[in-house]
Amino acid sequence: MPDRTESLLARLVDELGDAVSTEAAVLQAVREDRSGLISPATPVAVVHAASVADVQATMRIATATGTPVVPRGAGTGLAGGAVASDGAIVLDVSRMNRILEIDEQNELAVVEPGVINGDLNDALAPLGLWFAPDPASRAISSIGGNIATNAGGLLCAKYGVTREAVLGLAVVLADGRLIRTGHRTVKGVTGYDLTALMTGSEGTLGVIVEATVRVQPVPLGEPVTVAAVFADVTAAAEASAAVTAARIRPAILELLDAVGLARVAEHLGAAQLAGTPLERLAPGEAFLLAQTDGSGAADEAAAISAILASAGGRVTRSTDAATGERLLEIRRAMHPALAARGRVLIEDVAVPRSKLPEMFRAIAEIGARHGVEIPVICHAGDGNLHPNFVFDEPAPGEPEVPEHIWAAADELFRAGVALGGTLTGEHGVGVLKRRWLRDELGDDQWELQRAIKAVFDPAGILNPASMFEPAPGAGR
Known part of the structure; x- marks a missing residue:
């Protein structure tokens, strides 16, 4: 439809x-x-919005012409939630990157959606404040994207996911209207909570153009890091469950399984591992890392060390910030270590924390059944696992992700849901997981959620390929 496309582009320009x-x-x-x-x-065009007015104009034109719109921020998503769809306008809000206000007295900040997570914290640091949500991509991911996916991160077990830090939003609806949800107050329960509904909606209900977020005082004192190596991942998972059962809430509680740990050790090499718990790593061993913060950090770290030691762990505890950083580097090396071996599909499921040992066993069985190595890193403090599928670069004309990888992923997702868990703890549904969404929600909730989308987006133009559209093939 060249004439229609030319007419659309002419209106946009x-x-x-x-x-x-x-x-x-x-x-x-x-x-x-x-x-x-x-x-x-391939999209029809990309609109680099620099203002709310730009977003509103784009949406008015899209509604008038029936053109799909895919909102996009920094493009750091991991579920295909902001990739181009057929005949769409990609609405890029990354240029809307101003910090509009920091209110120290009320501990809040007002930001545009393109503000980088780390940049906000850089601005807050001299004031002794911080924005707690901390996705691994915080140095490059935008707050609008964090909100759109309800992003998580290492600190979620203690400080919560992005939703807990969002007080209010300004959102442009599909027809170009601007609404403001939420409050600047700590409390507020008037009407339905549209702020919470928009958080995690992946651009399917509206375009976030401003956010009022909660900030908080930086925790006092120096954090303390505790690391332990266990004979196997089941023992490590049981030890992490023992920490949470003891009602201790470390800021970080991370677990690497044996496959992932071996890849990290290989990637870092003997010189970097000297003096760390991985210096004398045995086959099959798994790694558990905890970090405490705040005024009680030392006492909490001592209690965690005792629990891990009694569970059979070989425990190391930081003596200063530098030794703590060395221990954290082991965890941070996981994804670079896997990427060095080929293409990586980073998946995201969550189960009740008490079910972590069962989920790790299920992943091992699925990997063995399909002949696939599945290294796993886990936010053990909140039961969020990231199984990684590593495979060779596809040849021209072959699927980007091989079918046997999707078959293993299918079993893995279903195993997580069967244990009382969910398809995604923090990455979102996007395009990659839409095939499995109805299975988790059930027919009634599926239809109800689609009906909610229709209220906000009656023409179905907002991110139509994400979340609810049935996906062709095996999850692609």
């Missing part, structure tokens, strides 16, 4: 001018995110 791009390199860039998924679709 007439209202938005240089904010509209149809350059091939720009269109190509928005076909992918950090999940490794490359959309087969």
Whole structure:
């Protein structure tokens, strides 16, 4: 439909001018995110919005012409939730990157959606404040994207996911109207909680153009890091469950299984491992890392060390910030270690914390059954596992993710849900997991959620390929 496309582009350029791009390199860039998924679709255009007015104009034109719109921030998603879809406008809000206000007295900040998570914390640090949500991509991910996916991170077990830090939003609806949800107050229960509904909605209900977020005082004192090596992942998972059962809430509680730990050790090499718990690593051993913070950090770390030692762990405790950082580097090396071996599909399931040993056993059985190595890193403090599927770069014409990998992933997702868990703890549904969404929700909730979307987006133009559309093939 060349005439329709030309007419659409003419309207966009007439209202938005240089904010509209149809350059091939720009269109190509928005076909992918950090999940490794490359959309087969090429968008009609990318609109680089710099203001609320730009977003409203784009949505009014999209509604008038029936054109799909895919909201996009920094493009750091891991579920294909902001990749181009057929005939769509990609609405890039990354240029809306101003910190509008920091209110020290009321411990809040007002930001545009393109503000980078780490940049907000850099601005808060001199004031003794911080923004607690900490996705691993915080140095490059935007707060709008964090909110759209309800992003998590290492500190979730103690400080919660992004939803707990969002007080209010400004959102442009599908027809271009601007609404404001939530409050600047600590409490507020008037009407339905549309702020919570928008958080995690992955751009399917509206476009976030401003956020009022909760900030808090930086924890006092120096954090203390505790690491322990266990004979196997089941023992490590049981030890992590013992920590939470003791009602201790470390800021960080991370677990690496034997496969992942072996890859990290190989990647870092003997010189970097000298003086760490991995210096004398035996086959099959797993790694548990905890970090405490605040005024009671030393006492909590001592209690955790005792629990891990009594569970059979070989325990190491930091003596200062530098030794703590060395221990944290082991955990941070997981994804670079896997990426060095090939393509990586980073998955995301969550189960009740008491079910972690069972989920690790299920993953091992699934990997053996399909002949797939599945290294796992886990936010053990909240039961969120990241199984990683590592595979060779596909040949031209072959699927980006081999079918046997999707078959193993299918079993893994179903195993997590069967244990009382969920398909995704923090990455979102996006395109990659939409095939399994109805199975978890059930028919009644599935239809109810689709009906909610229809209220906000009656023409179905907002991110139509994400979440609810049935996916062709095995989860792609």
